Amino acid sequence: MKKKNQRLAIGVRMAFGVMLVLANMDAANSQPQERALRAFEVVRSVLQHPRCQNCHIAGDSPFQDDKETPHEQFVVRGPTGRGAIANECSSCHQKTNLPAAYGEHAPPGSPGWRLPPPETKMIFNGVSARELCRTIKNRRATGGRDLASMLAHIRSNKQVAWGWAPGANRATPPVSRAETVSAFKTWMESGAPCPL
Numbered sequence: 001m002k003k004k005n006q007r008l009a010i011g012v013r014m015a016f017g018v019m020l021v022l023a024n025m026d027a028a029n030s031q032p033q034e035r036a037l038r039a040f041e042v043v044r045s046v047l048q049h050p051r052c053q054n055c056h057i058a059g060d061s062p063f064q065d066d067k068e069t070p071h072e073q074f075v076v077r078g079p080t081g082r083g084a085i086a087n088e089c090s091s092c093h094q095k096t097n098l099p100a101a102y103g104e105h106a107p108p109g110s111p112g113w114r115l116p117p118p119e120t121k122m123i124f125n126g127v128s129a130r131e132l133c134r135t136i137k138n139r140r141a142t143g144g145r146d147l148a149s150m151l152a153h154i155r156s157n158k159q160v161a162w163g164w165a166p167g168a169n170r171a172t173p174p175v176s177r178a179e180t181v182s183a184f185k186t187w188m189e190s191g192a193p194c195p196l
């Protein structure tokens, strides 16, 4: 009887020990996971800022301000994202912002100003954080590009650079470009988890 109780006590202690080890492992795993999700939230706050999401839309008409107002002048995506024939983006948007003398509502500019093509719209606007995350991880949605290529795009693309120098009184994203790059890297290197 005594022996049996002793064995039971040892068994209970062992099971408890295993539970403690598992709980500790869980805590250790959830730290990088939380860090990655926090980093993704920084990336999300930029991608869904008007300076970025105004072109990354589900529909065919880009937004022209901070209130998701569809673009005036019947501007649409067109077959390649460069606008409809005879109403191309480049007929108004130049390679740089126009000088301040042109006023608050002059068309902003950067090289190759256009929307993503209709096959790979890369929608940032109007989606949940989880959907946004899944879009940028889905190579079919991004035209075959992986996260490393996206990081390079955020770091060195001129259209992205424009987001932080948009001209007139346009607001810029909530964190700097350097912080965005660093958050994207942290998220990517921690396995790029998506929020629930």
Ligand code: HEC
Pocket (backbone or CB within 6 Å): 046, 047, 051, 052, 053, 054, 055, 056, 081, 113, 114, 115, 116, 117, 122, 142, 143, 145, 146, 149, 150, 153, 154, 159, 160, 161, 162, 163, 164
């Ligand atoms: C004037 C429209 C426009 C604006 C504004 C814009 N983008 Fe884009 N974005 C595009 C186009 C067009 C593409 C597709 C590029 C291509 O296919 O080569 C793209 C692609 C991307 C990609 C995917 C790149 C890849 O390698 O797959 C990312 C990430 C991105 N944009 C981030 C941003 C961020 C961040 C901002 C704001 C700072 C922004 N975009 C603002 C038009 C825009």
Ligand code: HEC
Pocket (backbone or CB within 6 Å): 050, 051, 052, 054, 055, 062, 063, 064, 065, 071, 073, 075, 076, 077, 078, 081, 082, 083, 084, 087, 088, 089, 090, 091, 092, 093, 104, 105, 106, 107, 108, 113, 114, 115, 166, 170
């Ligand atoms: C007829 C001239 C014209 C054409 C064509 C045109 N735009 Fe614009 N666009 C403008 C003007 C003007 C503004 C500035 C509006 C303002 O600030 O009130 C603007 C603003 C924008 C903005 C808002 C930028 C921001 O975040 O503040 C986006 C995005 C945009 N255009 C995308 C496009 C795209 C993409 C095309 C081609 C598919 C295009 N536009 C074609 C004149 C044009």
